[in-house]
Amino acid sequence: MSETRAAARSIPTLPLFEVPVALTDYDGVIGLIRRWLTNGSNGPLTMDAANAMSLANSCVDERLRVAMLRYDLILPDSRPLLWSLNAKGARLSDVVSGPYLVPRILAELPRRTRIALIGGYRPEHRAIVEHCRPRFPLAEFVLLQEVPDGEIDRSVVDRCLERIEEAGAELVFVLLGVPRQYYWVGLAEPGLGRRVCLSVGGAFNFMIGRNHYAPRWMQRSGLWWLYRVIRDPRRLTPRYVKYNPLFLWFLLTREVLPAVSRRRDRP
Numbered sequence: 001m002s003e004t005r006a007a008a009r010s011i012p013t014l015p016l017f018e019v020p021v022a023l024t025d026y027d028g029v030i031g032l033i034r035r036w037l038t039n040g041s042n043g044p045l046t047m048d049a050a051n052a053m054s055l056a057n058s059c060v061d062e063r064l065r066v067a068m069l070r071y072d073l074i075l076p077d078s079r080p081l082l083w084s085l086n087a088k089g090a091r092l093s094d095v096v097s098g099p100y101l102v103p104r105i106l107a108e109l110p111r112r113t114r115i116a117l118i119g120g121y122r123p124e125h126r127a128i129v130e131h132c133r134p135r136f137p138l139a140e141f142v143l144l145q146e147v148p149d150g151e152i153d154r155s156v157v158d159r160c161l162e163r164i165e166e167a168g169a170e171l172v173f174v175l176l177g178v179p180r181q182y183y184w185v186g187l188a189e190p191g192l193g194r195r196v197c198l199s200v201g202g203a204f205n206f207m208i209g210r211n212h213y214a215p216r217w218m219q220r221s222g223l224w225w226l227y228r229v230i231r232d233p234r235r236l237t238p239r240y241v242k243y244n245p246l247f248l249w250f251l252l253t254r255e256v257l258p259a260v261s262r263r264r265d266r267p
Contacts, residue, residue, distance in 0.1 A: 017055050017056075019050075020074065021076050024075070030108050032045070044189060052225075063182075084255065102207065106135075114142045118173070177202065182199065
């Protein structure tokens with residue numbers, strides 16, 4: 001096992017809904033990516049910034065769950081995850097949020113790095129490149145790959161992997177959203193070689209101003225979802241009406257009640 005892969009596997013985790021969530025922070029993630037890009041490894045590094053919706057979805061979508069368990073690191077990208085993990089003994093002081101993580105990765109690249117974007121569309125790609133070129137001079141966007149709406153299957157993933165190989169991309173961001181980005185990484189992981197691959201959903205849209213950061217007090221209070229609903233109620237209300245209660249239900253039935261039962265059974 002290479003030193004960089006050993007470093008990835010040395011990061012502690014705690015299970016939430018039986019998914020191991022990494023107990024790390026921004027500096028830990030960025031340091032790992034820098035080492036991977038500098039020293040190389042004997043395989044890919046796959047990471048996802050998961051929120052409450054992702055974890056709830058993993059309990060009802062077996063394909064997503066299987067794909068999620070293939071990732072090297074699942075990062076805690078929401079306050080409910082942070083609070084749940086800390087209640088189990090973690091001592092996390094902050095989340096690792098995709099909209100903040102992505103610009104930090106690009107700002108702290110150790111050298112000129114060839115980057116692929118999987119997902120998104122041409123206007124979005126143009127805006128990303130125009131925004132990033134002057135701000136992150138070490139980021140070279142060599143592949144801007146649109147992915148058709150619909151099923152993520154082997155043929156879709158293989159076409160993307162061919163383009164990634166042709167472009168010589170070293171750092172891959174997957175912008176397909178939940179659950180499609182999990183399906184993509186689950187199928188792509190064996191063919192990623194030694195690349196770093198992060199599924200980040202709409203993180204780039206915050207950078208280019210298409211989505212908006214919630215005020216800090218709402219972020220700290222776990223209310224970023226409410227801020228997003230207020231700004232885009234038609235699209236996002238159904239999502240949060242479904243997945244927020246699901247997360248609370250699985251938190252109760254898979255974490256809280258079993259923990260209470262275990263305490264009662266102790267002599």
